[in-house]
Amino acid sequence: MGKPIKIRAKIKGDVAEVKALMPHPMESGVRVDADTGEAVPKHYIQEVVCKHNGTVVNTAFWGTGVSKNPYLSFKFKGAKAGDTVEISWRDNTGDTSVSEITFK
């Protein structure tokens, strides 16, 4: 299981703004390990699914061009106190992580 996702979310009027930080090495496969001289194998998040009260509000597909410990921010309408936001990711090794927050 991948490391937990840190989620901060706030509601302004009807719009929720969600910011997420996902600890992950995001190796592109291009970087060479200084000690071994070998390229570090690809290890990166490929898909992130964001849900509001169980319904998908957006999906992000990533390539090797997303930075280490990726940051993601997105917005959606129709959020209110008590609602939940769930973010989950899957990387190229099949590893996954899911975290959830509830709007206060």
Add this chain to the structure above:
Amino acid sequence: MKLQRRALLRSLFAAAAIVTVPRWVFASRPDAAFDADNADGAVGDLFDGPVTESDQVTLKIPDIAENGAVVPVTVSTDLADVESIAVVVVNNPTPLAALFELTPQSVPEVSVRIKMGESSAVRAIVKAGGKLYSASKDVKVTIGGCGG
């Protein structure tokens, strides 16, 4: 008579299922586009049709990135019916960095941090109402971010 009714019900359910399938462009990751080694190829793998530069697409990214490993990007638009937003780093070995598939519930604004191997144009492509729009910025990179 019973058989006809059953067949009719079955086709009605099938039709209903098709109608309720979400209208996102991509249900699963378009791997070929992410593997493409040139920007036009990647965009062509994702979308069909002409891409028009538009000032309704806002691409917020620094003019100079000190650290190419972490370059913050925000794409927003006031276009309606936004389905997808793609971020392309033209000079990267694999230019397609990110693709966001939105829904009617989304407000079309996304932020992510990308790696840039060298100074490059960064392009945001927005698919809205079935049409493609873009904005582009040239970003100077001081220290390349692909692991050199």
